Amino acid sequence: MRRLGSRLRRPTTPALLAGAALWLWAAYALWHTTASVPKGPPLSPHRFFSDSFLDSSASYERFLVIDGLLAIVALLVVLALYARRGHRLMRESAAGRVGTGMLLGMLGFGVVWFAELPFGLAAVWWQRDHGVSHQGYLEWIIEHFLGLGGTFLFVAAALAIAMGLAGPLRRWWWVAAAPIFVGLALLFTLVSPYLVPKTSPLHEPRLAEARALERKEGVEGTKFVVEDVHRFTTAPNAEATGLGPTRTVVLWNTLLGDDFSRAEVRAVLGHEIAHIAHKDPLKLAGWLALFLIPATALVELLTRRRGGLRRPEAVPLALLVLIVLQLLATPMFNLVTRRAEASADWSSLQATHEPRAARAMFRRLSTTSHGSPDPPGWTQLLYGSHPTIMQRIEMTYAWEREQRP
Amino acid sequence: MEVKARPVRLTIADDLQRGRGSVFFRLWFAIPFLFWLALWGIAAFFVAIANWFATLFKGTSPQSLHGFLARFVRFAVHTYAYLYLAAEPLPGFGGRPGYPIDVEIDPPVRQNRWKVGFRLVLVVPALILLNAFIGTGGGFSGASEARTGRIGLLFAAALLGWFFALARARAPRGLRDLVAYGLSYAAQTWAYLLMLTDRYPSADPLTAIGPLPVRDDPVRLESSDDLRRNRLTVFFRLLLAIPHLIWLTLWSIVAFFAAIGNWFAILFTGTAPAGLHRFLASYVRYQLHVGAYVYLVGNPFPGFTGERGSYPIELSIAERAAQNRWTVGFRIILALPALLLGAAYGSLLLAVAVLGWFASLFTGTMPLGLRNAGALGLRYSAQLYSYLLLVTEAYPYGGPNVAPPPLTANSAFALPPRGI
Numbered sequence: 113m114r115r116l117g118s119r120l121r122r123p124t125t126p127a128l129l130a131g132a133a134l135w136l137w138a139a140y141a142l143w144h145t146t147a148s149v150p151k152g153p154p155l156s157p158h159r160f161f162s163d164s165f166l167d168s169s170a171s172y173e174r175f176l177v178i179d180g181l182l183a184i185v186a187l188l189v190v191l192a193l194y195a196r197r198g199h200r201l202m203r204e205s206a207a208g209r210v211g212t213g214m215l216l217g218m219l220g221f222g223v224v225w226f227a228e229l230p231f232g233l234a235a236v237w238w239q240r241d242h243g244v245s246h247q248g249y250l251e252w253i254i255e256h257f258l259g260l261g262g263t264f265l266f267v268a269a270a271l272a273i274a275m276g277l278a279g280p281l282r283r284w285w286w287v288a289a290a291p292i293f294v295g296l297a298l299l300f301t302l303v304s305p306y307l308v309p310k311t312s313p314l315h316e317p318r319l320a321e322a323r324a325l326e327r328k329e330g331v332e333g334t335k336f337v338v339e340d341v342h343r344f345t346t347a348p349n350a351e352a353t354g355l356g357p358t359r360t361v362v363l364w365n366t367l368l369g370d371d372f373s374r375a376e377v378r379a380v381l382g383h384e385i386a387h388i389a390h391k392d393p394l395k396l397a398g399w400l401a402l403f404l405i406p407a408t409a410l411v412e413l414l415t416r417r418r419g420g421l422r423r424p425e426a427v428p429l430a431l432l433v434l435i436v437l438q439l440l441a442t443p444m445f446n447l448v449t450r451r452a453e454a455s456a457d458w459s460s461l462q463a464t465h466e467p468r469a470a471r472a473m474f475r476r477l478s479t480t481s482h483g484s485p486d487p488p489g490w491t492q493l494l495y496g497s498h499p500t501i502m503q504r505i506e507m508t509y510a511w512e513r514e515q516r517p
Numbered sequence: 518m519e520v521k522a523r524p525v526r527l528t529i530a531d532d533l534q535r536g537r538g539s540v541f542f543r544l545w546f547a548i549p550f551l552f553w554l555a556l557w558g559i560a561a562f563f564v565a566i567a568n569w570f571a572t573l574f575k576g577t578s579p580q581s582l583h584g585f586l587a588r589f590v591r592f593a594v595h596t597y598a599y600l601y602l603a604a605e606p607l608p609g610f611g612g613r614p615g616y617p618i619d620v621e622i623d624p625p626v627r628q629n630r631w632k633v634g635f636r637l638v639l640v641v642p643a644l645i646l647l648n649a650f651i652g653t654g655g656g657f658s659g660a661s662e663a664r665t666g667r668i669g670l671l672f673a674a675a676l677l678g679w680f681f682a683l684a685r686a687r688a689p690r691g692l693r694d695l696v697a698y699g700l701s702y703a704a705q706t707w708a709y710l711l712m713l714t715d716r717y718p719s720a721d722p723l724t725a726i727g728p729l730p731v732r733d734d735p736v737r738l739e740s741s742d743d744l745r746r747n748r749l750t751v752f753f754r755l756l757l758a759i760p761h762l763i764w765l766t767l768w769s770i771v772a773f774f775a776a777i778g779n780w781f782a783i784l785f786t787g788t789a790p791a792g793l794h795r796f797l798a799s800y801v802r803y804q805l806h807v808g809a810y811v812y813l814v815g816n817p818f819p820g821f822t823g824e825r826g827s828y829p830i831e832l833s834i835a836e837r838a839a840q841n842r843w844t845v846g847f848r849i850i851l852a853l854p855a856l857l858l859g860a861a862y863g864s865l866l867l868a869v870a871v872l873g874w875f876a877s878l879f880t881g882t883m884p885l886g887l888r889n890a891g892a893l894g895l896r897y898s899a900q901l902y903s904y905l906l907l908v909t910e911a912y913p914y915g916g917p918n919v920a921p922p923p924l925t926a927n928s929a930f931a932l933p934p935r936g937i
Contacts, residue, residue: 204747206806206817206828214760215750215818222753261756268760 135402142398146390149454150514152506157486160475160505166485173484175238177491183231184439190227191432194220198428205424210275212424214268220431221263225256232256239345242482247344269296271427274408278422285421286408293408294401301393304353305360311337314363321374322361322381328463329382329389335360336381338368347481348372350380352387359388372476375469382460389459392452399448407437443493453498457507467508474504524623524714527594527701527726531604531617533693535682540602543679547600553610554596561589565711572633572712578625586711587622588612594620594704601675602688603696618697620704628715636712642872643706643718646890649868650699652861671699673861674915677854694726694916701725720869721886722893722917732918735835735909738805738896739920742829744888746816746877754813754874761807764821772800776906783845783907794837797906799823802832805899812866813873813883814891830892832899833920840910852905855913859901862894869894893917 157166201219205212236252239245247255273292277285314322314336322336335354341364348367354360361384367377387393411421414433418426461467478485478501485501492500499507539546568582578586592612598604604617614621632639652669678692702725705718723729750757779793789797803823809815809830820827844851869891877883900913 201747201749204750204817207820208822211818211820215757218757219749219753222749222756257756260753261759264753264756265759265763272760 135406138398139402142395142402143448143451145395146392146451146455147458148451149458149507150510151503152508152510152513155502155506155509157502160471160502161478161485165479169478169482169484170487172238172242172482173487173491176235177495179231179234179238180495183228186227186231187224187435188432188439190223191220191428191435194223195429195432198223199418199425202424209279209422209424210272213275213421213427214271216424216427217267217271217431218264220428221260221267225260229253229256244347244482245345246342251344274421275424275427278420282422283412283416283420286405286412290401290404290408293404294397297400298355298394298397301353301397302355302358305335305337305358305362308337308339308353308360308362310340311362312340314338318368318374318377318381321378322385325378325382325385325463329385329459331359331385331389333357333359334385334388336363337361338363338365340365342366348380348477350384352384353393355393359393361385361388366480371480372473373469375464375466376473376476378464379460379466379470379473382463383453383456385463386456386459387452390452390455392456395452396449399445403437403441403445407434407441410437446493446496449497450499454503454507457499457504458511461508461511467512470508471505474501474508477501523705523719523724524626524716525590525705525708525718526621527697527704528619528621529617529697529726530619531688531693533687533690535602535605535686535688537683537686539605540679540682543600543602546607547596550596550599550608550610554593557589557592561586561711564589568712569633569636572628573630576627576630578628578712580625583625583713586713587708590622590704590707590711590713591616591620593707594618594700597671597703598696598700601671601696601700602678602682603693603700618700622708622713625713628712632715633712636710639717640706640710642875643709646718646720646865646868646872646887647703647706649864650702652864668857668861668864670858670861670865671696673858674699677858677915680854689915690730691915691918694729694918697726698722698917719886720884720890723889723919725917730916730918731921732914733921734900734914734918735838735911736801736900736903737833737920738892738899739831739833740829740892741831742815742883742888744883744885746813746881746883748878748881750816750818751813751874751877755811757818758807758811761810761819761821765804765807768800768803772797772906775800779907780845780848783840784842787839787842789837789840789907791837794908797908798834798903801899801902801906801908802834804902805830805832805895808866808895808898809891812870812891812895813877814869814888814895816883830895834903834908838909840907844910845907848905848907851912852901855901855904858913858915859898862897866891866894866898 161169198216198220201216202212205215207215232252233249236245236247236249240247270293274285274289277288277292281288313319319336322334326332326334335358337360339362341349345364346366347364348371349364350367351362352359353362361381363377363380363384367380372380411430411433415421415426415430418429420426421430457470461470464470475485477483483501485505487496487500498504564582564585568578568586571582572578589612591614592608592610595604595608595612595616595618598616598618599606599608606617608616648669650670652672674692674695678688678696681689681692702718702720705716708714709716709718719725775793775796779789779797782790782793800823802825803819803821806815806819806823806828809828810817810819815828815830817829825831869887873883873887873891876887897913897915900909900911903909904911904913
């Protein structure tokens with residue numbers, strides 16, 4: 113009986129294999145909910161961009177990539193040190209097990225904020241130097257410091273759930289915690305449109321164009337808003353956010369100046385509406401679930417030496433484990449988002465039938481944000497959440513090719 | 518002992534008796550003294566510059582300049598003590614000793630030249646704290662404070678004291694002591710600014726005005742805080758408190774409805790139901806813990822349950838007792854004066870938090886005076902909420918006080934005076 117009990121408590125190899133197979137099947141199914149997009153003919157970036165721009169954008173991006181990599185190294189070093197010594201901060205808490213864990217979690221991110229501060233400032237300096245950002249250094253520091261409050265709240269809530277469940281469920285807290293986290297992520301996606309600051313409604317005639325594109329892409333009831341970002345950047349951007357009744361397309365007001373033609377803005381609108389039509393925010397939650405289930409299980413496994421997440425002293429190590437897993441999963445997430453972005457580009461073309469405008473928009477996206485249109489493959493693997501500008505331009509040619517009789 | 522050791526000491530020989538006529542016309546009677554104080558202030562400004570140079574070169578304030586400025590400080594204290602109803606008789610115009618609220622200032626001694634040289638910079642934190650004491654209606658008052666609705670402790674105490682004295686022909690001890698405490702700090706700050714001493718002003722209410730009343734209030738503050746502060750948690754203090762502030766907000770909503778239930782229950786039965794009393798007492802205690810953490814009066818991250826004995830800045834709340842139904846019925850109206858004073862204490866707490874943040878970040882220690890000033894504000898706030906939520910019928914005590922010694926020895930209390 114004792115042996116049987118211990119077997120039941122310990123996950124056996126078949127159970128692990130079954131879990132892995134289930135995971136792979138779910139990932140495969142989720143992957144195929146997004147249609148693949150034909151690749152265009154390989155083109156030289158010199159056809160679309162001047163030599164000087166290609167040189168300067170490559171140099172601009174190289175600095176940011178190196179700065180980002182150094183920030184990651186600093187993050188890992190600091191978190192490793194924190195994982196070793198962070199438990200000493202337990203004496204700064206008069207709260208119980210869960211409260212102390214929350215404190216250690218928040219302080220871990222506080223320490224990370226300090227470690228990443230110089231790299232963030234270097235990035236701001238570089239962006240200001242290239243005219244991409246207008247934000248002052250102090251303003252940036254204050255904004256990031258206040259933003260840390262949101263991180264603290266998120267970490268505290270996550271730890272309260274995980275450690276709260278680890279009390280009664282012991283080693284199996286993650287089985288209950290992962291679905292709760294996914295539920296919270298969905299809730300966050302649902303309310304996220306209300307968290308975008310400084311927005312105003314999109315006005316005519318662009319609103320009418322947006323509604324027309326909506327009809328073509330088979331969705332309706334999307335809210336269109338404009339976010340004022342002039343204060344800190346000149347770079348253009350847009351996003352699709354929200355779920356169901358809250359789904360919203362947010363356009364940065366940098367898109368609506370004289371730099372972008374109406375046809376180019378239509379291309380952006382078509383792209384963002386496509387995200388909504390494809391239910392990409394919901395699919396992202398699905399990918400998050402696929403990440404969180406094994407990640408939380410690994411956190412439990414790797415913190416077991418310190419008593420598991422039931423004990424606050426395990427929290428600094430749990431942070432390290434989670435951040436390392438997140439870094440390792442980033443290329444996979446980038447693969448997923450690149451596919452979704454390519455699919456949205458394609459749908460936008462299907463709705464607008466304006467490949468020239470799309471090409472002009474991609475070109476301008478690159479020049480205004482000073483981003484390299486054709487970055488090295490390894491940076492694309494690590495940082496590329498979207499296809500490269502050249503891949504997107506090539507795709508417009510693929511679309512034209514498909515339209516020919 | 519420490520009161521004597523300070524070079525600038527406030528003494529009190531006031532018997533709390535007030536004449537109604539003198540109280541009613543207090544502001545008008547004070548006008549000549551305020552006018553004279555303003556004139557004297559102009560002279561003191563130039564003398565202070567001369568004193569600064571002299572002290573910088575000689576290392577000691579010259580006797581004549583020191584005497585003139587000491588009399589100016591004394592006269593300022595007399596005038597404000599009169600204006601704010603901390604004393605009854607009209608003060609003299611010469612700033613001579615003998616007024617019921619008086620200041621003793623030690624003769625000139627050698628001062629650190631560095632501290633003298635940078636005095637105008639060094640005095641800034643003390644002036645910030647002084648502004649919290651004086652605020653609207655005081656010597657440093659300005660339109661900006663009135664616009665933002667900030668109210669100084671002395672003004673609030675004087676305003677409430679005016680009504681009380683008019684009705685009862687005596688000043689309430691708590692409010693009188695609160696004014697005296699503010700004037701003690703003001704005198705120390707002025708003396709420091711005018712180079713009469715290089716001893717930095719202390720905001721400690723326990724040593725500001727001599728012997729304090731021993732009160733056995735049903736809601737008492739107890740401290741076992743050792744003043745040590747962790748710099749990392751101090752730096753992120755406000756952000757770390759966010760989960761607590763959210764939890765406190767949620768708890769406040771429930772406490773609001775619980776208080777309404779408590780109100781009806783006491784009106785009918787005369788006593789709070791045990792469950793509601795316990796719940797609301799825990800809420801008040803939790804509020805104190807969070808306040809102590811946010812305002813740096815305490816160091817560790819507090820728990821989320823308001824459990825007794827879980828925090829170094831702790832609240833002792835007496836068991837439920839029968840309450841007068843009349844005072845329960847009109848509790849909200851009766852609490853209005855206390856709410857006004859509570860708002861004024863809020864200004865003090867804010868100043869304590871800002872100054873304490875810098876001090877703790879640089880030294881790793883919270884200054885004792887600031888900690889105790891903050892604790893006083895928190896104690897008042899806890900008593901106020903206990904009164905408002907019908908946890909007790911004892912009216913909040915406005916001034917500093919000490920609690921009686923415990924019946925059993927408790928070595929955990931590091932500070933000699935327990936309860937503020």
